[in-house]
Amino acid sequence: MAKIISTKGKQFRIAMDDGTFLDQPKKKHKTIFKVGDQVDVIQDGSVTHVMLKHPDKNRFTRFQKKLLNLLLIALAILMIPVMIIAFSPGDEIDTEPKIGEPLILDNVSFKVLEVMTSPKIGSGITVSPTGKFVVILLEISNNSDAAVFIDNGDFSLRQGEKSYNPSMNAPLVYPDKQYRALNETGINPGLSIKAVLIYDVPVDMADSKEFKLRIYGGPLGLSSGLIDLSNR
Numbered sequence: 001m002a003k004i005i006s007t008k009g010k011q012f013r014i015a016m017d018d019g020t021f022l023d024q025p026k027k028k029h030k031t032i033f034k035v036g037d038q039v040d041v042i043q044d045g046s047v048t049h050v051m052l053k054h055p056d057k058n059r060f061t062r063f064q065k066k067l068l069n070l071l072l073i074a075l076a077i078l079m080i081p082v083m084i085i086a087f088s089p090g091d092e093i094d095t096e097p098k099i100g101e102p103l104i105l106d107n108v109s110f111k112v113l114e115v116m117t118s119p120k121i122g123s124g125i126t127v128s129p130t131g132k133f134v135v136i137l138l139e140i141s142n143n144s145d146a147a148v149f150i151d152n153g154d155f156s157l158r159q160g161e162k163s164y165n166p167s168m169n170a171p172l173v174y175p176d177k178q179y180r181a182l183n184e185t186g187i188n189p190g191l192s193i194k195a196v197l198i199y200d201v202p203v204d205m206a207d208s209k210e211f212k213l214r215i216y217g218g219p220l221g222l223s224s225g226l227i228d229l230s231n232r
Contacts, residue, residue, distance in 0.1 A: 001053075004037040014039060014050065024050055093225030096212065099232060103225045105217030107144035108187075110225075112213060113137045113194075115232040117206045121198060122173030132206040133170060134199045136213060136229075137179055141192040148217075150195070152182045156214045157199045158226070163214070170198040 006013040007026075012033050014022040022041065026033075029050055033039070038053040093103065102109040114137045120128045121135070134157065142148050152171075157164040171181035179196040187193055197213075213227040 002039050002041050004033045004035055004039060007033060007035055014041060016041065022048070024048060093223070096226045096228040098228045098230070101227075102141075103215060103227050105215065105223045105225055107142075108148055108217055109139075109141040109143060110215050110217070110227065111139045111141075112227050112229065113139055115211075115229050121170040121175075123175050125173050127167070127170040127173055129167075129170075129200040131200055131202045133167070134201055134206055134211070135174075136197040136199070137194065138197065139192055139194050140187060142187040142189055145189055147186050147188050150182050150185050150187065152197070154182075154216045155197050157197075157201070158212045158214050159205065159208055159210050164199045164201055167198045167200055170200075171196045174198070 002017060002022075003015050004012055005015045005021075010027070011023045011025055014024065016022055031050075031052060033050070033052075040051050040053055042049040042051070093105065097103050097111075099112045099115060102111045104110075116135045118133045118135055120126045121133060136157075140150060152166045152168060155166055157166070171179075174181070174196045176196075179194045182195050182197070185193065185195070209230045209232070211229040211232075213229060214224065215227065216222075216224045
């Protein structure tokens with residue numbers, strides 16, 4: 001029984017039934033052989049045919065493997081611009097407006113109206129923090145030509161190197177219903193909404209004047225800026 005015993009280099013070696021060995025160049029055969037494969041060897045004049053004794057339908061031929069490699073290379077080339085955009089730092093707004101002043105990101109205006117603290121949120125159904133809540137009321141105006149979608153995750157509260165994520169549940173029970181929770185909220189061109197962001201921070205930090213609100217906007221969230229909350 002002929003068997004593949006080596007596939008190193010540009011050739012593969014076959015151990016023949018009579019104890020001899022036959023070396024064959026890989027490129028002359030469509031099948032990609034593996035060590036241990038049982039094969040039939042057929043001599044047709046000066047041409048040697050090597051075929052799997054038990055063909056594997058799931059095994060790539062040499063042509064199929066080359067085609068797959070070409071497709072992977074093409075996909076990688078197509079992904080390069082996407083990766084460049086995704087990992088580029090984006091546009092950072094240099095100025096830091098304060099409470100009552102707008103931050104403009106790609107023709108969308110973000111204005112903090114008020115900052116306060118609270119030991120809990122809601123009436124009837126309430127949400128309590130681990131520390132203390134910092135409540136930020138803001139107005140968002142879409143001055144662009146297309147609808148924008150704003151989410152809680154576009155905002156983070158910063159104090160130096162520390163970064164705080166907004167509460168998902170507390171805004172849902174905020175009693176003043178003119179301020180909505182942000183959950184993939186769509187804003188059409190020319191419209192404005194009022195929204196509430198609520199952050200759970202340590203009690204001794206809740207009244208800090210060092211907080212800044214980081215906002216990410218624009219396509220893929222590549223534009224960003226800070227609103228200084230020190231004049232709260």
